[in-house]
Amino acid sequence: MLLAARSAVALHRLLDAVLVFAGDERVTRLFTLVPGSDFGVDALAAVERIGGRTVPWSEALRGSYDLVLSASPKGDVRLIRGTHVLLPHGAGYSKSLPGEGSDSASGLDPVFLRRTDLALHAVAHPDQAARLVAWDDAAPAKVVGDPTLERLLASRPLRDRYRAALGTGSRTLVVLASTWGPESLLHRHPGLAQELAARLPYDAYQLALVLHPNEHSRLGSYELAQRLAPACDAGLIIADPYEEWASLLIAADALITDHGSAALYYTAAADRPAVGVHEDDGAELIPDSPMHTLLRGIPRLRDAGALIHALRAWRPGPGAQAARQAFDRQGQALDLLRSELYALLGLTPPPTPARPRPLPAPRPAVRTPAAFDVDTDVTAADEIRVTRRPAGLGPPGDHLAAEYDAASEPYIRSAGLLYRRPLPQAPWAADAWIRHALDAYPGCRTAAAILPDGLTLLGTRDRPALHAVRAHPRNEAGRIIHPDPAAVASAVHTGRQPSHLRCRIGDRTYDVTVRPATPTESATPF
Structure with missing residues:
Protein backbone atom coordinates (compact mmCIF):
# COMPACT_ATOMS: atom_id res chain seq x y z
CA MET A 1 0.00 0.00 0.00
CA GLU A 150 -13.34 9.40 15.24
CA ARG A 151 -10.12 10.07 17.13
CA LEU A 152 -11.56 13.22 18.69
CA LEU A 153 -14.75 11.47 19.71
CA ALA A 154 -12.79 8.58 21.21
CA SER A 155 -10.61 11.03 23.16
CA ARG A 156 -13.36 12.99 24.91
CA PRO A 157 -12.96 11.06 28.20
CA LEU A 158 -9.32 12.26 28.31
CA ARG A 159 -10.28 15.94 28.62
CA ASP A 160 -9.13 16.23 32.26
CA ARG A 161 -5.82 14.54 31.42
CA TYR A 162 -5.21 16.96 28.56
CA ARG A 163 -5.97 19.97 30.75
CA ALA A 164 -3.67 18.67 33.46
CA ALA A 165 -0.87 18.25 30.90
CA LEU A 166 -1.39 21.85 29.75
CA GLY A 167 -1.39 23.19 33.32
CA THR A 168 -4.82 24.72 32.72
CA GLY A 169 -6.20 24.14 36.21
CA SER A 170 -9.44 26.02 36.79
CA ARG A 171 -8.74 28.56 34.05
CA THR A 172 -10.83 28.96 30.92
CA LEU A 173 -8.81 27.59 27.99
CA VAL A 174 -9.42 29.76 24.92
CA VAL A 175 -8.16 28.33 21.63
CA LEU A 176 -7.60 30.52 18.59
CA ALA A 177 -8.10 28.50 15.38
CA SER A 178 -6.57 29.87 12.20
CA THR A 179 -6.73 28.44 8.70
CA TRP A 180 -4.13 29.47 6.13
CA GLY A 181 -4.10 32.17 3.48
CA PRO A 182 -4.84 35.90 3.30
CA GLU A 183 -8.27 35.64 4.95
CA SER A 184 -7.08 33.63 7.94
CA LEU A 185 -7.09 34.78 11.55
CA LEU A 186 -3.30 34.81 11.62
CA HIS A 187 -3.06 37.09 8.58
CA ARG A 188 -5.92 39.46 9.36
CA HIS A 189 -5.46 39.60 13.14
CA PRO A 190 -1.78 38.84 13.74
CA GLY A 191 -1.72 40.63 17.10
CA LEU A 192 -4.90 39.10 18.54
CA ALA A 193 -3.17 36.56 20.78
CA GLN A 194 -0.93 39.25 22.28
CA GLU A 195 -3.89 41.62 22.78
CA LEU A 196 -5.84 38.91 24.57
CA ALA A 197 -2.86 38.05 26.79
CA ALA A 198 -2.58 41.73 27.74
CA ARG A 199 -6.27 42.04 28.62
CA LEU A 200 -7.38 38.73 30.09
CA PRO A 201 -6.57 37.97 33.75
CA TYR A 202 -3.86 35.31 33.76
CA ASP A 203 -5.43 33.37 36.64
CA ALA A 204 -8.76 33.10 34.81
CA TYR A 205 -7.74 32.44 31.18
CA GLN A 206 -5.22 30.36 29.26
CA LEU A 207 -4.55 30.87 25.53
CA ALA A 208 -3.59 28.42 22.78
CA LEU A 209 -3.28 28.58 19.00
CA VAL A 210 -4.32 25.87 16.54
CA LEU A 211 -2.79 26.77 13.20
CA HIS A 212 -3.32 25.12 9.81
CA PRO A 213 -0.40 22.82 8.84
CA ASN A 214 0.17 24.90 5.70
CA GLU A 215 1.10 27.89 7.87
CA HIS A 216 3.46 25.73 9.91
CA SER A 217 5.06 24.66 6.62
CA ARG A 218 5.18 28.18 5.21
CA LEU A 219 6.76 29.81 8.23
CA GLY A 220 8.57 27.07 10.12
CA SER A 221 8.48 26.69 13.90
CA TYR A 222 11.27 29.20 14.55
CA GLU A 223 9.75 32.01 12.48
CA LEU A 224 6.30 31.33 13.91
CA ALA A 225 7.61 31.50 17.48
CA GLN A 226 9.45 34.75 16.75
CA ARG A 227 6.38 36.40 15.21
CA LEU A 228 4.29 35.41 18.20
CA ALA A 229 7.04 35.94 20.78
CA PRO A 230 5.20 38.41 23.08
CA ALA A 231 2.19 36.10 23.31
CA CYS A 232 4.43 33.05 23.76
CA ASP A 233 6.28 34.81 26.58
CA ALA A 234 2.87 35.34 28.19
CA GLY A 235 2.11 31.61 28.04
CA LEU A 236 0.53 31.08 24.60
CA ILE A 237 0.55 27.40 23.60
CA ILE A 238 1.16 26.69 19.89
CA ALA A 239 -0.21 23.27 18.98
CA ASP A 240 1.75 20.81 16.88
CA PRO A 241 -0.04 20.36 13.52
CA TYR A 242 -0.41 16.58 13.95
CA GLU A 243 -2.63 15.19 16.75
CA GLU A 244 -1.87 17.91 19.32
CA TRP A 245 -4.25 20.40 17.67
CA ALA A 246 -7.07 17.93 18.17
CA SER A 247 -6.14 17.29 21.81
CA LEU A 248 -6.35 21.04 22.40
CA LEU A 249 -9.84 21.17 20.90
CA ILE A 250 -10.94 18.50 23.37
CA ALA A 251 -9.38 20.44 26.26
CA ALA A 252 -10.74 23.84 25.19
CA ASP A 253 -13.51 25.76 26.95
CA ALA A 254 -13.97 28.31 24.17
CA LEU A 255 -12.92 28.86 20.56
CA ILE A 256 -12.11 31.94 18.49
CA THR A 257 -12.27 30.93 14.84
CA ASP A 258 -12.04 32.14 11.28
CA HIS A 259 -13.58 30.06 8.45
CA GLY A 260 -11.21 27.11 8.87
CA SER A 261 -12.54 23.61 9.39
CA ALA A 262 -10.87 23.05 12.80
CA ALA A 263 -13.95 24.71 14.30
CA LEU A 264 -16.18 21.95 12.95
CA TYR A 265 -14.17 19.30 14.76
CA TYR A 266 -14.44 21.38 17.93
CA THR A 267 -18.24 21.68 17.66
CA ALA A 268 -18.65 18.00 16.73
CA ALA A 269 -16.78 16.91 19.85
CA ALA A 270 -18.84 19.18 22.15
CA ASP A 271 -21.16 22.14 21.70
CA ARG A 272 -19.07 24.59 23.68
CA PRO A 273 -18.75 28.40 23.30
CA ALA A 274 -17.33 29.74 20.04
CA VAL A 275 -16.97 33.22 18.57
CA GLY A 276 -16.02 34.18 15.02
CA VAL A 277 -13.54 36.66 13.55
CA HIS A 278 -14.15 35.99 9.85
CA GLU A 279 -14.83 39.19 7.91
CA ASP A 280 -17.83 39.58 5.61
CA ASP A 281 -15.63 40.88 2.79
CA GLY A 282 -13.90 37.51 2.38
CA ALA A 283 -14.22 35.59 -0.87
CA GLU A 284 -13.24 32.14 0.40
CA LEU A 285 -16.20 31.15 2.61
CA ILE A 286 -18.85 29.26 0.63
CA PRO A 287 -22.46 30.37 1.37
CA ASP A 288 -24.63 27.83 3.17
CA SER A 289 -21.64 25.57 3.86
CA PRO A 290 -21.19 24.08 7.34
CA MET A 291 -18.75 26.82 8.36
CA HIS A 292 -21.14 29.48 7.08
CA THR A 293 -23.85 27.92 9.24
CA LEU A 294 -21.56 28.11 12.25
CA LEU A 295 -20.26 31.64 11.70
CA ARG A 296 -23.68 33.19 11.14
CA GLY A 297 -24.97 31.56 14.34
CA ILE A 298 -22.22 32.53 16.81
CA PRO A 299 -21.22 35.95 18.18
CA ARG A 300 -18.71 38.05 16.23
CA LEU A 301 -15.57 39.19 18.03
CA ARG A 302 -14.91 42.81 17.07
CA ASP A 303 -11.88 43.42 19.28
CA ALA A 304 -9.90 41.67 22.00
CA GLY A 305 -11.51 43.69 24.78
CA ALA A 306 -14.95 42.32 23.90
CA LEU A 307 -14.12 38.61 24.25
CA ILE A 308 -15.77 38.02 27.62
CA HIS A 309 -18.93 39.78 26.43
CA ALA A 310 -18.95 37.74 23.21
CA LEU A 311 -18.55 34.46 25.08
CA ARG A 312 -21.45 35.37 27.36
CA ALA A 313 -23.58 36.07 24.27
CA TRP A 314 -22.94 32.58 22.85
CA ARG A 315 -25.86 30.14 22.85
CA PRO A 316 -25.75 26.40 22.09
CA GLY A 317 -27.17 25.09 18.83
CA PRO A 318 -25.36 26.50 15.78
CA GLY A 319 -22.23 24.46 16.47
CA ALA A 320 -24.09 21.18 16.65
CA GLN A 321 -26.07 22.07 13.52
CA ALA A 322 -22.89 22.87 11.57
CA ALA A 323 -21.27 19.62 12.72
CA ARG A 324 -24.28 17.63 11.49
CA GLN A 325 -23.89 19.29 8.08
CA ALA A 326 -20.22 18.33 7.92
CA PHE A 327 -20.08 14.84 9.43
CA GLY A 346 -9.76 -8.77 -1.84
CA LEU A 347 -8.81 -9.63 1.72
CA THR A 348 -10.81 -10.69 4.73
CA PRO A 349 -10.34 -8.22 7.60
CA PRO A 350 -8.72 -9.53 10.79
CA PRO A 351 -11.15 -10.63 13.50
CA THR A 352 -10.07 -7.79 15.80
CA PRO A 353 -12.14 -4.68 15.03
CA ALA A 354 -10.49 -1.39 14.14
CA ARG A 355 -10.63 1.12 16.95
CA PRO A 356 -9.72 4.81 16.89
CA ARG A 357 -6.50 5.53 18.73
CA PRO A 358 -6.91 8.15 21.49
CA LEU A 359 -5.02 11.36 20.96
CA PRO A 360 -1.81 11.89 22.96
CA ALA A 361 -1.65 14.47 25.73
CA PRO A 362 -0.58 17.91 24.47
CA ARG A 363 2.57 19.62 25.64
CA PRO A 364 2.43 22.60 28.01
CA ALA A 365 3.50 26.08 26.99
CA VAL A 366 7.17 26.42 26.13
CA ARG A 367 7.32 29.57 28.24
CA THR A 368 5.15 30.87 31.07
CA PRO A 369 5.25 34.37 32.54
CA ALA A 370 7.42 34.84 35.60
CA ALA A 371 6.55 38.49 36.23
CA PHE A 372 3.11 40.07 36.55
CA ASP A 373 1.56 43.49 36.66
CA VAL A 374 -0.86 43.08 39.56
CA ASP A 375 -3.92 45.13 40.44
CA THR A 376 -5.54 44.70 43.85
CA ASP A 377 -8.63 46.27 45.32
CA VAL A 378 -11.02 45.66 48.20
CA THR A 379 -14.54 44.75 47.05
CA ALA A 380 -17.81 45.62 48.72
CA ALA A 381 -17.81 42.18 50.32
CA ASP A 382 -14.49 43.04 52.02
CA GLU A 383 -12.61 40.71 49.71
CA ILE A 384 -9.24 41.50 48.22
CA ARG A 385 -9.48 41.08 44.46
CA VAL A 386 -6.23 40.14 42.74
CA THR A 387 -5.88 40.55 38.96
CA ARG A 388 -2.58 39.47 37.39
CA ARG A 389 -1.50 40.06 33.82
CA PRO A 390 1.86 39.18 32.25
CA ALA A 391 4.25 42.07 32.84
CA GLY A 392 5.13 44.41 30.01
CA LEU A 393 2.13 43.81 27.74
CA GLY A 394 -0.08 46.56 29.11
CA PRO A 395 -0.11 49.38 31.67
CA PRO A 396 1.62 48.76 35.02
CA GLY A 397 -0.44 47.51 37.93
CA ASP A 398 -0.54 48.44 41.59
CA HIS A 399 2.63 46.42 42.04
CA LEU A 400 5.00 44.19 40.11
CA ALA A 401 5.33 40.59 41.28
CA ALA A 402 8.26 38.53 40.00
CA GLU A 403 9.35 34.94 40.48
CA TYR A 404 12.89 34.62 41.73
CA ASP A 405 14.97 32.09 39.76
CA ALA A 406 12.64 32.52 36.78
CA ALA A 407 12.14 36.21 35.90
CA SER A 408 14.89 38.31 34.31
CA GLU A 409 17.03 40.63 36.42
CA PRO A 410 15.24 43.90 35.43
CA TYR A 411 11.95 42.49 36.69
CA ILE A 412 13.56 41.12 39.87
CA ARG A 413 15.06 44.53 40.70
CA SER A 414 11.78 46.36 40.03
CA ALA A 415 9.43 43.98 41.84
CA GLY A 416 7.60 45.04 44.97
CA LEU A 417 6.81 41.37 45.63
CA LEU A 418 9.41 38.66 45.05
CA TYR A 419 8.30 35.06 45.38
CA ARG A 420 10.16 31.81 44.95
CA ARG A 421 8.90 28.32 44.27
CA PRO A 422 10.69 25.21 45.58
CA LEU A 423 13.63 23.79 43.66
CA PRO A 424 14.42 20.04 43.56
CA GLN A 425 17.64 20.31 45.62
CA ALA A 426 16.32 22.83 48.18
CA PRO A 427 19.37 25.14 48.36
CA TRP A 428 17.84 27.58 50.89
CA ALA A 429 16.06 27.58 54.21
CA ALA A 430 12.91 29.64 53.78
CA ASP A 431 13.72 32.35 56.32
CA ALA A 432 17.27 32.70 55.00
CA TRP A 433 16.08 33.22 51.45
CA ILE A 434 13.50 35.79 52.54
CA ARG A 435 16.17 37.79 54.39
CA HIS A 436 18.46 37.50 51.35
CA ALA A 437 15.78 38.76 48.96
CA LEU A 438 14.90 41.76 51.15
CA ASP A 439 18.58 42.64 51.65
CA ALA A 440 19.68 42.18 48.03
CA TYR A 441 16.79 44.03 46.38
CA PRO A 442 15.95 47.37 47.98
CA GLY A 443 12.84 47.80 45.84
CA CYS A 444 11.32 44.63 47.22
CA ARG A 445 8.84 45.24 50.06
CA THR A 446 7.60 41.66 50.38
CA ALA A 447 9.35 38.32 49.86
CA ALA A 448 7.36 35.08 49.78
CA ALA A 449 8.70 31.54 49.97
CA ILE A 450 6.23 29.01 48.53
CA LEU A 451 6.88 25.69 50.26
CA PRO A 452 6.36 22.29 48.58
CA ASP A 453 3.03 21.71 50.37
CA GLY A 454 1.64 25.07 49.20
CA LEU A 455 2.11 26.91 52.49
CA THR A 456 3.62 30.35 51.86
CA LEU A 457 6.00 32.05 54.27
CA LEU A 458 5.95 35.78 53.85
CA GLY A 459 8.24 38.49 55.19
CA THR A 460 8.04 42.25 54.73
CA ARG A 461 10.63 44.95 55.04
CA ASP A 462 8.90 46.62 57.98
CA ARG A 463 7.89 43.41 59.83
CA PRO A 464 10.78 41.13 60.83
CA ALA A 465 8.58 38.20 61.91
CA LEU A 466 7.49 35.82 59.16
CA HIS A 467 3.85 34.99 58.54
CA ALA A 468 2.46 31.69 57.27
CA VAL A 469 -0.22 32.09 54.60
CA ARG A 470 -2.52 29.25 53.63
CA ALA A 471 -5.23 29.51 50.97
CA HIS A 472 -7.95 26.93 51.45
CA PRO A 473 -9.07 25.13 48.27
CA ARG A 474 -12.63 25.24 46.97
CA ASN A 475 -14.76 22.17 46.48
CA GLU A 476 -16.92 22.65 43.39
CA ALA A 477 -19.17 19.65 42.89
CA GLY A 478 -16.36 17.34 43.92
CA ARG A 479 -13.60 19.13 42.01
CA ILE A 480 -10.90 20.56 44.25
CA ILE A 481 -9.72 23.98 43.04
CA HIS A 482 -6.46 25.43 44.39
CA PRO A 483 -5.35 29.04 43.78
CA ASP A 484 -1.79 29.91 42.83
CA PRO A 485 -0.03 30.75 46.12
CA ALA A 486 1.82 33.54 44.30
CA ALA A 487 -1.49 35.27 43.54
CA VAL A 488 -2.53 34.94 47.18
CA ALA A 489 0.81 36.46 48.21
CA SER A 490 -0.11 39.53 46.16
CA ALA A 491 -3.27 39.90 48.27
CA VAL A 492 -1.29 39.79 51.51
CA HIS A 493 1.29 42.15 49.98
CA THR A 494 -1.34 44.92 50.08
CA GLY A 495 -0.65 45.21 53.82
CA ARG A 496 -3.89 43.74 55.08
CA GLN A 497 -2.83 40.88 57.38
CA PRO A 498 -5.72 39.87 59.64
CA SER A 499 -5.90 36.28 60.81
CA HIS A 500 -8.35 35.55 58.01
CA LEU A 501 -9.05 37.24 54.72
CA ARG A 502 -10.99 36.48 51.57
CA CYS A 503 -9.09 36.60 48.30
CA ARG A 504 -10.89 36.83 44.98
CA ILE A 505 -8.89 35.50 42.02
CA GLY A 506 -10.72 35.36 38.71
CA ASP A 507 -14.31 34.31 39.36
CA ARG A 508 -13.51 32.46 42.58
CA THR A 509 -13.12 33.55 46.18
CA TYR A 510 -10.81 31.68 48.55
CA ASP A 511 -10.57 31.77 52.33
CA VAL A 512 -7.03 32.57 53.43
CA THR A 513 -5.52 32.07 56.88
CA VAL A 514 -2.64 34.30 58.01
CA ARG A 515 -0.72 33.49 61.22
CA PRO A 516 2.81 33.77 62.62
CA ALA A 517 5.15 31.18 61.18
CA THR A 518 6.60 28.55 63.51
CA PRO A 519 10.40 28.15 63.85
CA THR A 520 10.18 24.78 62.12
CA GLU A 521 8.28 26.26 59.19
CA SER A 522 10.72 29.15 58.91
CA ALA A 523 13.66 26.75 58.60
CA THR A 524 12.00 24.57 55.95
CA PRO A 525 14.36 23.81 53.03
CA PHE A 526 12.95 24.76 49.65
Missing part, protein backbone atom coordinates in the same frame (compact mmCIF):
# COMPACT_ATOMS: atom_id res chain seq x y z
CA LEU A 2 1.31 3.45 -0.92
CA LEU A 3 0.29 6.56 1.01
CA ALA A 4 0.74 9.44 -1.43
CA ALA A 5 0.69 12.92 0.14
CA ARG A 6 1.33 16.37 -1.31
CA SER A 7 1.43 18.19 2.06
CA ALA A 8 1.55 17.63 5.79
CA VAL A 9 -2.20 18.12 6.22
CA ALA A 10 -2.90 15.40 3.63
CA LEU A 11 -0.42 13.07 5.29
CA HIS A 12 -2.02 13.59 8.70
CA ARG A 13 -5.41 12.58 7.26
CA LEU A 14 -3.88 9.42 5.82
CA LEU A 15 -2.25 8.50 9.13
CA ASP A 16 -5.62 8.70 10.88
CA ALA A 17 -7.24 6.56 8.18
CA VAL A 18 -4.67 3.73 8.01
CA LEU A 19 -5.50 2.77 11.58
CA VAL A 20 -7.98 0.43 9.85
CA PHE A 21 -4.97 -1.80 8.97
CA ALA A 22 -3.41 -1.80 12.44
CA GLY A 23 -2.08 -5.21 13.40
CA ASP A 24 -2.36 -6.72 9.90
CA GLU A 25 1.01 -8.09 8.80
CA ARG A 26 -0.32 -8.63 5.28
CA VAL A 27 -0.30 -4.89 4.61
CA THR A 28 2.95 -2.96 4.15
CA ARG A 29 2.67 0.81 4.42
CA LEU A 30 4.93 2.90 2.18
CA PHE A 31 5.00 6.68 1.76
CA THR A 32 5.77 8.99 -1.12
CA LEU A 33 5.67 12.74 -1.57
CA VAL A 34 3.64 13.87 -4.58
CA PRO A 35 5.48 16.90 -6.02
CA GLY A 36 3.95 20.24 -6.79
CA SER A 37 2.80 21.63 -3.45
CA ASP A 38 4.37 24.63 -1.75
CA PHE A 39 3.77 22.85 1.56
CA GLY A 40 5.36 19.49 0.90
CA VAL A 41 8.52 19.89 2.98
CA ASP A 42 6.79 19.16 6.29
CA ALA A 43 5.17 16.00 4.90
CA LEU A 44 8.55 14.27 4.55
CA ALA A 45 9.60 15.51 8.00
CA ALA A 46 6.41 14.03 9.47
CA VAL A 47 7.10 10.65 7.86
CA GLU A 48 10.60 10.70 9.31
CA ARG A 49 9.23 11.48 12.79
CA ILE A 50 6.98 8.43 12.76
CA GLY A 51 9.68 6.21 11.25
CA GLY A 52 7.85 5.49 8.00
CA ARG A 53 9.60 4.06 4.95
CA THR A 54 9.59 6.49 2.04
CA VAL A 55 9.64 5.74 -1.67
CA PRO A 56 11.13 8.44 -3.94
CA TRP A 57 8.61 9.85 -6.42
CA SER A 58 10.54 8.51 -9.40
CA GLU A 59 10.52 5.02 -7.89
CA ALA A 60 6.82 5.29 -7.02
CA LEU A 61 6.05 5.98 -10.68
CA ARG A 62 7.89 2.82 -11.74
CA GLY A 63 6.07 0.59 -9.29
CA SER A 64 2.56 -0.81 -9.04
CA TYR A 65 0.53 -0.94 -5.82
CA ASP A 66 -2.44 -2.89 -4.56
CA LEU A 67 -3.78 0.26 -2.93
CA VAL A 68 -2.88 3.94 -3.37
CA LEU A 69 -4.31 6.19 -0.67
CA SER A 70 -4.33 9.96 -1.03
CA ALA A 71 -6.18 12.80 0.68
CA SER A 72 -5.86 15.43 -2.03
CA PRO A 73 -7.00 15.13 -5.66
CA LYS A 74 -4.41 17.62 -6.90
CA GLY A 75 -1.04 16.98 -8.48
CA ASP A 76 0.18 13.96 -10.41
CA VAL A 77 -0.95 11.26 -7.99
CA ARG A 78 -3.01 9.70 -10.81
CA LEU A 79 0.25 8.76 -12.54
CA ILE A 80 0.90 6.09 -9.91
CA ARG A 81 -0.23 2.63 -11.04
CA GLY A 82 -2.62 0.94 -8.64
CA THR A 83 -6.08 0.97 -7.11
CA HIS A 84 -6.69 4.58 -6.06
CA VAL A 85 -8.74 5.70 -3.06
CA LEU A 86 -9.30 9.36 -2.23
CA LEU A 87 -9.98 10.09 1.44
CA PRO A 88 -11.43 13.23 3.09
CA HIS A 89 -8.99 16.14 3.03
CA GLY A 90 -10.81 18.33 5.53
CA ALA A 91 -14.11 18.89 7.28
CA GLY A 92 -17.18 20.37 5.70
CA TYR A 93 -15.67 21.63 2.41
CA SER A 94 -16.53 25.22 3.25
CA LYS A 95 -13.67 27.05 1.57
CA SER A 96 -13.05 28.01 -2.04
CA LEU A 97 -9.60 29.15 -3.15
CA PRO A 98 -9.64 31.68 -6.00
CA GLY A 99 -7.51 30.63 -8.96
CA GLU A 100 -7.48 26.97 -7.97
CA GLY A 101 -9.45 24.83 -10.40
CA SER A 102 -12.92 26.37 -10.36
CA ASP A 103 -14.97 28.22 -7.76
CA SER A 104 -16.05 24.94 -6.14
CA ALA A 105 -15.14 23.94 -2.63
CA SER A 106 -11.47 23.10 -2.19
CA GLY A 107 -11.29 19.31 -2.09
CA LEU A 108 -14.52 18.85 -4.03
CA ASP A 109 -13.47 20.60 -7.22
CA PRO A 110 -14.60 18.77 -10.40
CA VAL A 111 -11.51 20.03 -12.23
CA PHE A 112 -9.48 17.61 -10.10
CA LEU A 113 -12.08 14.93 -9.39
CA ARG A 114 -13.11 13.86 -12.90
CA ARG A 115 -10.77 10.89 -12.86
CA THR A 116 -11.10 7.43 -14.32
CA ASP A 117 -8.52 5.88 -12.00
CA LEU A 118 -10.49 6.29 -8.76
CA ALA A 119 -11.90 3.09 -7.28
CA LEU A 120 -13.38 4.89 -4.29
CA HIS A 121 -13.94 8.47 -3.19
CA ALA A 122 -14.66 8.25 0.53
CA VAL A 123 -16.58 11.25 1.88
CA ALA A 124 -17.88 12.26 5.29
CA HIS A 125 -21.46 13.32 4.51
CA PRO A 126 -24.23 12.42 2.02
CA ASP A 127 -24.30 16.01 0.74
CA GLN A 128 -20.72 15.62 -0.43
CA ALA A 129 -21.51 12.37 -2.21
CA ALA A 130 -24.54 13.97 -3.86
CA ARG A 131 -22.40 16.82 -5.15
CA LEU A 132 -19.94 14.40 -6.69
CA VAL A 133 -22.67 12.38 -8.38
CA ALA A 134 -24.24 15.60 -9.71
CA TRP A 135 -21.00 16.26 -11.60
CA ASP A 136 -20.44 12.67 -12.63
CA ASP A 137 -23.13 10.02 -12.11
CA ALA A 138 -20.45 7.34 -12.32
CA ALA A 139 -18.39 8.85 -9.49
CA PRO A 140 -17.41 6.09 -7.01
CA ALA A 141 -18.52 8.10 -3.98
CA LYS A 142 -19.41 6.45 -0.68
CA VAL A 143 -20.16 7.97 2.70
CA VAL A 144 -17.83 6.54 5.34
CA GLY A 145 -17.57 9.39 7.83
CA ASP A 146 -14.37 11.09 8.97
CA PRO A 147 -11.53 9.03 10.54
CA THR A 148 -9.96 12.12 12.14
CA LEU A 149 -13.22 12.96 13.89
CA ASP A 328 -22.22 11.76 9.05
CA ARG A 329 -21.73 8.19 10.30
CA GLN A 330 -20.18 9.47 13.51
CA GLY A 331 -18.71 6.57 15.46
CA GLN A 332 -18.73 4.30 12.40
CA ALA A 333 -16.03 5.76 10.14
CA LEU A 334 -13.25 3.25 10.79
CA ASP A 335 -15.55 0.25 10.44
CA LEU A 336 -17.04 1.55 7.18
CA LEU A 337 -13.70 2.55 5.69
CA ARG A 338 -12.16 -0.74 6.74
CA SER A 339 -14.84 -2.72 4.94
CA GLU A 340 -14.39 -0.72 1.75
CA LEU A 341 -10.60 -0.92 1.69
CA TYR A 342 -10.38 -4.63 2.48
CA ALA A 343 -12.95 -5.31 -0.23
CA LEU A 344 -10.78 -3.47 -2.74
CA LEU A 345 -7.79 -5.54 -1.65
